[in-house]
Amino acid sequence: MKDLHVDSIRKCYHDKLILSDIFLSCRKGEIVGLLGRNGSGKSTLLKIIFGIEDAENKFVRVQGKVLKSFADSRKLINYLPQDNFLPKNIKVRNIINLFLPQGKRKHLLQNVFIKPLLQKKFHVLSGGEKRILEILLLLNSKADFVLLDEPFNGVSPILRDLIIKNIKDEKSNKGFIVTDHDYENVITIADRILLLKDASLKEIKDKRELIKYGYLSKTTYKTVFLNLG
Ligand SMILES: Nc1ncnc2c1ncn2[C@@H]1O[C@H](COP(=O)(O)OP(=O)(O)OP(=O)(O)O)[C@@H](O)[C@H]1O
Secondary structure, eight states: OOEEEEEEEEEEETTEEEEEEEEEEEETTOEEEEEEOTTSSHHHHHHHHHTSSOOSEEEEEETTEEOOSHHHHTTTEEEEOSSOOSOTTSBHHHHHHHHSOHHHHHHHHTOTTTGGGTTSBGGGSOHHHHHHHHHHHHHTSSOSEEEEESTTTTOOHHHHHHHHHHHHHHTTTOEEEEEOSOHHHHHHHOSEEEEEETTEEEEESSTTHHHHTTSSOHHHHHHHHSOOO
16 A cells, blocks of 8 residues: 555643544645644654654554654655754765765756755755755655655745645655645645644645634635635
């Protein structure tokens, strides 16, 4: 089965229930958008799926293989954390050579945004340059599923468009779970939208439900989706 299947996830921090019996799935070729207010538990959920955060209870299966630890998941799932994860003192060209298999490097080495950065060390890149490099590395990795935590944070419109284009280009090869406070773009690219609220996931079938669940105000909804601002 070419899918990511997540079930029975339960997580508390200091007796506060963050995630309660969470179920979600993602197929190859699918983009799942994950929305939720600040502190609702989106990053925690992605970290648990990736295997770098413990949970009281969890079941994660990728393509029929049950993942018990980070060691099990690393080749099948990749994860973009909110904070930068690449080594600071290594030049971009070397980072690409380190992170990607040979057949996947050329595409990135010749990318119009990445080419001018190749001789620079990671720590001197701007915030947006760091983000686009990290995202393109994950999109070109071998993993079948990619979890993106705030990929649009701090990037200019032109880079945001590039990220969206690259996600769409890779969609036939991978499944994605994307969370970002840039909800308009998450909604635009996602095949399905899930909202994390009160420790539970709710499937959003109609954007108006985002008002009902207190994620968007009526005014914002009308301005953004009905152009009635
Ligand atoms: N290591 C930790 N110890 C204690 N509490 C934590 C820890 N990590 C997260 N939390 C709490 O768990 C809740 C969920 O945090 P999480 O970062 O998953 O939310 P989020 O939905 O990703 O938020 P945001 O959109 O603001 O990034 C928050 O209340 C946060 O304070």
